[in-house]
Amino acid sequence: MTLDRAARVLVAGSTGLVGSAVIRRLERVGFQDVVGIHSADADLTDTAATRSVFERLRPNVVVDAAARVGGIAANHAEPVEFLNDNLLIQTNLFTAAHAVGVHRLLFLGSSCIYPRDAAQPIKEDALLTGPLESTNDAYAIAKLAGLVAVQSYRRRYGHRWISAMPTNVYGPGDNFHPTRSHVLPALVRRFYEAARDDAEEVVVWGTGTPRREFIHSDDLGAACVHLLDHYDAAEPVNVGVGTDVSIAELAELVAEAAGFRGRIVWDRSKPDGTPRKLLDVSRLAGTGWKPRFGLAEGIRDTVEWFASSATRL
Ligand code: GFB
Numbered sequence: 026m027t028l029d030r031a032a033r034v035l036v037a038g039s040t041g042l043v044g045s046a047v048i049r050r051l052e053r054v055g056f057q058d059v060v061g062i063h064s065a066d067a068d069l070t071d072t073a074a075t076r077s078v079f080e081r082l083r084p085n086v087v088v089d090a091a092a093r094v095g096g097i098a099a100n101h102a103e104p105v106e107f108l109n110d111n112l113l114i115q116t117n118l119f120t121a122a123h124a125v126g127v128h129r130l131l132f133l134g135s136s137c138i139y140p141r142d143a144a145q146p147i148k149e150d151a152l153l154t155g156p157l158e159s160t161n162d163a164y165a166i167a168k169l170a171g172l173v174a175v176q177s178y179r180r181r182y183g184h185r186w187i188s189a190m191p192t193n194v195y196g197p198g199d200n201f202h203p204t205r206s207h208v209l210p211a212l213v214r215r216f217y218e219a220a221r222d223d224a225e226e227v228v229v230w231g232t233g234t235p236r237r238e239f240i241h242s243d244d245l246g247a248a249c250v251h252l253l254d255h256y257d258a259a260e261p262v263n264v265g266v267g268t269d270v271s272i273a274e275l276a277e278l279v280a281e282a283a284g285f286r287g288r289i290v291w292d293r294s295k296p297d298g299t300p301r302k303l304l305d306v307s308r309l310a311g312t313g314w315k316p317r318f319g320l321a322e323g324i325r326d327t328v329e330w331f332a333s334s335a336t337r338l
Contacts, residue, residue, distance in 0.1 A: 027254040028086060028129065033058040035084035037069060037118055038091030042199045043133060043191070046246030047088050054250060060084065063091070070113040072120070079121035086129040087122045088249060089115060089171075097160050097230075097298045099205040104163035111167035119174055123182065130186040131253055132175045134168040134261065136238070136302045137161045138190060146305035149190070149261050158299040176259045185257050189249060192265035192304050195323065196242030197330030209239060209324070212276055213331050216283035226288040227280070230295030233273030238265050238303050241318035241326070251314045265304035266316045272297075278321055282328040 028034075034051055038044035039061025051059045060082055067074040069091050093110040100107055115132065122130055139147045140155030152172075157165045175186045195209040203214060212229065219227045240248075248264045256262060270278070276289050318326070 026257065028056075030055040031057055032085040032129075033060060033083070034086040034088065035079075035082055036061045036088045036090060037063075037114075038089070039063045041090055041094075042196060042242050043194060043245055043249075044088070044090035045198055046196065046242040047090055047249050048246075049243070050246035050250045069117055070110055072117050075117035076121045076124065079125045083125050084122075084127055086253065087118065087127050087131070088253075089118050089130065089132045091118065092133070094164075095200075095205045096207040096211065097296055100161040100164050101296065107161075108163035108167050111164060112170060115167070115171040115174065119178060123178060123184070128185050129253065130175070130184065131249055132171050132186065132188045133249070134172055134188055134190045135164070136190055136192045136263070136265070136304055137299070138165045138168045138172070139302060141299055143302075145301050146267070146303045147263070148305045149263055149308060152261070160296055160298045172261055179259050187252060187256055187258070188261040189252055189264045190261045190304070191245050191248075192238040192240050192263070192302070194240050194242055194245050196327055198242070199327070201331060208237065208272065209275065209279070209327070210331075212279040213283065213324070213328055216276075216279045216285045217328060217331055217335065219287060220283045220285040224285075224287055226290050227276075227285060228290050228292050229272065229276050230292050231272060231297040232293055233276065233291055234271060235297045235299065236269040236271050236301040236303065237275065238267075238269040239275075239320055239323070240264065240266050240316060241323040244316040244318050247317070248309065248314055251312065252309075255312045255314075260308070262308050262312075263304035263306050264309055265306045266318075266320075267304075267306050268320075269301065269303040270320065278324050279328070282321070282325045
């Protein structure tokens with residue numbers, strides 16, 4: 026079942042947080058022909074451009090880690106772009122992969138595809154059993170369409186394509202934009218700058234009560250390569266760490282790692298989003314994989330990376 030290490034693996038979204046982690050992992054476990062593509066190589070929302078990249082590279086295996094992504098504010102502000110771009114990217118990748126005979130493909134979805142009020146921890150069969158969270162329903166529908174597309178290619182053409190549904194991912198090389206980023210990198214930047222400037226307080230969005238699960242990008246990269254070697258079924262696989270923290274606990278962890286000792290102030294005018302989205306990871310554990318990073322260690326790793334590159338960002 027394990028993949029031939031001489032296979033040509035194409036990773037779409039190669040400069041992103043997840044794509045770059047997958048590439049590092051593939052090379053570490055002996056893949057000799059790993060090719061990354063990103064928006065500078067081809068506009069993956071363009072069908073012809075995507076097809077010509079696949080005709081030129083002729084990969085054997087594809088990892089789809091390319092997407093328009095962002096935190097709660099970006100998703101809430103730009104639903105059309107999140108829906109359209111992600112539908113176009115995945116559709117173009119799938120049709121090009123099928124056209125050149127790619128039999129092994131891993132599609133990366135997201136934990137936000139589950140119903141807002143799904144029983145916790147969330148099992149994969151909770152899909153489509155209830156309404157979505159409104160702050161990211163456009164992105165979620167696009168990712169649900171991608172999951173159904175992968176299942177359809179399996180059924181129609183017999184392709185050994187699979188889907189993973191990762192929880193919130195973080196790590197070095199993330200998007201640390203002050204307003205468009207996800208919560209963990211947003212707080213890393215904000216607490217780092219507050220500690221640097223000896224600020225008295227840091228404003229954090231919402232009430233602090235929602236809970237989130239976080240997986241380090243290196244763990245996610247390792248899980249993706251593990252699934253390519255060991256998983257082959259139509260059902261999606263949740264990829265997470267099995268524990269979650271409140272946003273308030275997260276803020277304390279990041280403040281500690283950044284050396285900030287001032288006051289945390291909550292801006293309740295900002296949305297909380299989904300109350301909780303802890304994934305049930307027993308299907309993944311059943312394949313023999315478990316995460317390596319603890320959250321406090323992972324946050325320190327990310328703060329150190331951000332501090333060392335803050336002059337460049
Ligand atoms: O990572 P995040 O933006 O998105 O986390 P989701 C949002 C939660 O963190 C909300 C709180 O409860 C926010 O109120 N928060 C506190 C902050 N301070 C901040 C801050 O400065 N920035 C941000 N961004 N949040 C995402 C989806 O949902 O989950 C994506 O929007 C994707 O599409 C991702 O699916 C996995 O975790 O709520």
